[in-house]
Structures are given as structure tokens and as C-alpha cells.
Amino acid sequence: MIQLENVSKRYLVKKALNNVNLQIEPGHIIGLIGSNGSGKSTTLKLIAGLIRPSKGTVLVEGKLANRRICAKVAYLSELDAYYSFFTVEQTVDFYARTFSDFNREKAEEILQFMKLDRAQKVKDLSKGSRARLKIVVTLARDVPFILMDEPLSGLDPMVRQSIIRGLLSFIDLERQTIILTTHELAEIEPLLDTVILLKDGTVVATERIESIRDKEKLNLVDWMVKNYEQ
Amino acid sequence: MIEPFNPSSPIYLQLCERIKNKIIRGSLVPGSRLPSVRELAIDSGVNPNTVQRAYHELEESGVTVKKRGQGTFVTEDPEILEQMRRALLCRHINHFVRQMKDIGCTEAEIVKSLNDYFKQNEGGEGQS
Known part of the structure; x- marks a missing residue:
């Protein structure tokens, strides 16, 4: 379980998160949604232990989220973060050496699924292939929590679908939990079971997708718009 | 897809x-x-x-x-399968009749237009 208790985060004078309380149960695919600047990436970085809260505590399975929490959490950055002079294969090797939980076999499977050429240099890959490579090295880690910051943004529909299918093929919800941020709501909706809606650094709502559809008769896009208009 | x-x-x-x-x-x-x-x-x-x-x-x-x-x-179980078929049939008819009534058709008109439709499309491959 992930717990945020009275968490605030300030960047110099700008408040990114304001007194957030959250509990994230394991075994789900959770969408963290909200407008640009609502605090989605900040929330993920806090859980990944990459930044520290200005106030409050962030716990992952009862442990304070600091830099050592990366043993439990895989984090996919929205930025490209690898060495461009590496080949695909060298990138995978690098991750395998860096993380003791890295599952080499699984990485091979995902590489094949994503149709990546292991001899190609990262700097020569298309944006879509770089995005796929990021998915490979993130999903190949056997960790309980996988965080993905904008895994679909700026990609064509074929790449987006291969990423969605890849996610479904290579995660194990009995042991893993995924939290991802996205603006591609219509596309990602069937993949999620829970959404957390952020607005101006606060949590507006946490809901099950199916109960939004069931009770409010709304899809995710309309539900978000409605919540933002209030 | x-x-x-x-x-x-x-x-x-x-x-x-x-x-x-x-x-x-x-x-x-x-x-x-x-x-x-x-x-x-x-x-x-x-x-x-x-x-x-x-x-x-x-x-x-x-x-x-x-x-x-x-x-x-x-x-x-044939009974359950038949039940399921009938339930689906009912639902589609329900939907159809509601839409026809929404545009002001009477029951007689609905039956007549259905018959006319089938007559016109006779010999067709019976599309649903």
C-alpha cells in the first residue's frame, strides 16, 4: 500500500501539492489525472522517492519514500533518460546491472513483443521506439509498484496500443500495482480500474471507473470536465 | 484493433x-x-x-x-441458453418499440411497417 499523509510540496514559492491525503491499495491500475500543473508528476516523484515532501509523509509498504525506495518502485520518467550512444541491448544490460530485481528473461520477451532491434543505437531510434524501450526496461523489473509518467504522450495510435497491450501482457496484478499519469483519457479508461483526480495540487476525487459509469452515467472525460467545472 | x-x-x-x-x-x-x-x-x-x-x-x-x-x-444447459436468447430478443424489441413510439408511431403502425419492411426485403438474406 502507498500512503500520503498531509503531504505538501513547494517548489520555491510555487505550491505543487497542498495537504494531500491518499491511500493506494495494491493490485490495481490507477490513473492519476488532472490538468497540466495539477500535481500529477510531483505525486509520482514523491512516491518514487525522487523528491521529498515539504510537509507530511509518503510511505510505500510502510517505509518512508526516500532514494532507497527504488527497490520497491520502478519509475518511468516523462523525459528520455538513457545514454544515446548505447544500443538497445546495452541499455537493457545497463538496467540489468543497475537493478537487482531486473528480470532479464522478461526483458527479452518484452523486447520481442515491442519489436525492437537490439543492435540499434538509442540515438537512432524513433520517438515511438524510444518510448517502447522505456516500457521494456520499466516493466522488466520485478517490483511491487510501477509508476509511469505520461507513457503515451506524443505517440501515434499504433505505438499507444502496443504500449497498452504490452502493459496488460507483462504486469501481474496479483503482485504489482501500476500508477500512471495521462491525458489520453478515452484511450486509457478501459485499462484503469481506479482514478485519482487532482486539481490545483489537491485531490478532488478518488473513484472506481465502473462506479463512475454506473452511478453517474459518465465516461472519464466527461466526469473530469464536470469535476473541474464545479 | x-x-x-x-x-x-x-x-x-x-x-x-x-x-x-x-x-x-x-x-x-x-x-x-x-x-x-x-x-x-x-x-x-x-x-x-x-x-x-x-x-x-x-x-x-x-x-x-x-x-x-x-x-x-x-x-x-439449453434452458439457460434459451432464456438468454429470449432476454436479448426482448431487450432489442423493447428498444425498437420505444424508439418507434418516440417518433409517434402507434402499435398498429409499427406492426404494419414491420410487415411491409419484410415484404419489401423478401428474398433478401434476412438481415437482422
Whole structure:
């Protein structure tokens, strides 16, 4: 379980998160949604232990989220973060050496699924292939929590679908939990079971997708718009 | 291609409908095995927990039977299959009649226009 208790985060004078309380149960695919600047990436970085809260505590399975929490959490950055002079294969090797939980076999499977050429240099890959490579090295880690910051943004529909299918093929919800941020709501909706809606650094709502559809008769896009208009 | 879902009803119910339609159409025959939760999740691009819920729903209503260690199978009980067919038929008729009444048709008109329609399309391949 992930717990945020009275968490605030300030960047110099700008408040990114304001007194957030959250509990994230394991075994789900959770969408963290909200407008640009609502605090989605900040929330993920806090859980990944990459930044520290200005106030409050962030716990992952009862442990304070600091830099050592990366043993439990895989984090996919929205930025490209690898060495461009590496080949695909060298990138995978690098991750395998860096993380003791890295599952080499699984990485091979995902590489094949994503149709990546292991001899190609990262700097020569298309944006879509770089995005796929990021998915490979993130999903190949056997960790309980996988965080993905904008895994679909700026990609064509074929790449987006291969990423969605890849996610479904290579995660194990009995042991893993995924939290991802996205603006591609219509596309990602069937993949999620829970959404957390952020607005101006606060949590507006946490809901099950199916109960939004069931009770409010709304899809995710309309539900978000409605919540933002209030 | 991942088939899209319609926006306002729960996804697990739409999955149930898709499976029932396949059974009625005969592309899933009585006694055959349904794909595993994982297979269907990947195939339809849907969260495995949602697929699980759809399977639970189908099992609850008797349309499928779960055999331990083997998977989920379409029931071979003709009564349940017939019931399911009739329920679907009723629902479609209900929907059709409501729409016809919405545009001001009387019952007699509906029956007449249906008959006319079938006469006109006689010899056609009986599209539904």
C-alpha cells in the first residue's frame, strides 16, 4: 500500500501539492489525472522517492519514500533518460546491472513483443521506439509498484496500443500495482480500474471507473470536465 | 484493433454482452472454453479486474460454468441458453418499440411497417 499523509510540496514559492491525503491499495491500475500543473508528476516523484515532501509523509509498504525506495518502485520518467550512444541491448544490460530485481528473461520477451532491434543505437531510434524501450526496461523489473509518467504522450495510435497491450501482457496484478499519469483519457479508461483526480495540487476525487459509469452515467472525460467545472 | 466501448454503461456489462452475443451467434458454442481473464484483458485492452468482474457476473447468471483448474466454460444447459436468447430478443424489441413510439408511431403502425419492411426485403438474406 502507498500512503500520503498531509503531504505538501513547494517548489520555491510555487505550491505543487497542498495537504494531500491518499491511500493506494495494491493490485490495481490507477490513473492519476488532472490538468497540466495539477500535481500529477510531483505525486509520482514523491512516491518514487525522487523528491521529498515539504510537509507530511509518503510511505510505500510502510517505509518512508526516500532514494532507497527504488527497490520497491520502478519509475518511468516523462523525459528520455538513457545514454544515446548505447544500443538497445546495452541499455537493457545497463538496467540489468543497475537493478537487482531486473528480470532479464522478461526483458527479452518484452523486447520481442515491442519489436525492437537490439543492435540499434538509442540515438537512432524513433520517438515511438524510444518510448517502447522505456516500457521494456520499466516493466522488466520485478517490483511491487510501477509508476509511469505520461507513457503515451506524443505517440501515434499504433505505438499507444502496443504500449497498452504490452502493459496488460507483462504486469501481474496479483503482485504489482501500476500508477500512471495521462491525458489520453478515452484511450486509457478501459485499462484503469481506479482514478485519482487532482486539481490545483489537491485531490478532488478518488473513484472506481465502473462506479463512475454506473452511478453517474459518465465516461472519464466527461466526469473530469464536470469535476473541474464545479 | 481494440474495439471501443460505449461511454456511459459499465465496461464489465459491455464485456458480458459481447460474450453473450457470441454465444447466441454461435461463435462460442455451448461447452466451449472462454479465453482466460488475462487473454481477454490483453485482447480487449481492458483491466484484468474488470474482466474478472464480467466473468463473475456471467457465472452468477449461469451462462458460464467455472471448472476448477480448467477455466470457464459456456453452459450446456439449453434452458439457460434459451432464456438468454429470449432476454436479448426482448431487450432489442423493447428498444425498437420505444424508439418507434418516440417518433409517434402507434402499435398498429409499427406492426404494419414491420410487415411491409419484410415484404419489401423478401428474398433478401434476412438481415437482422
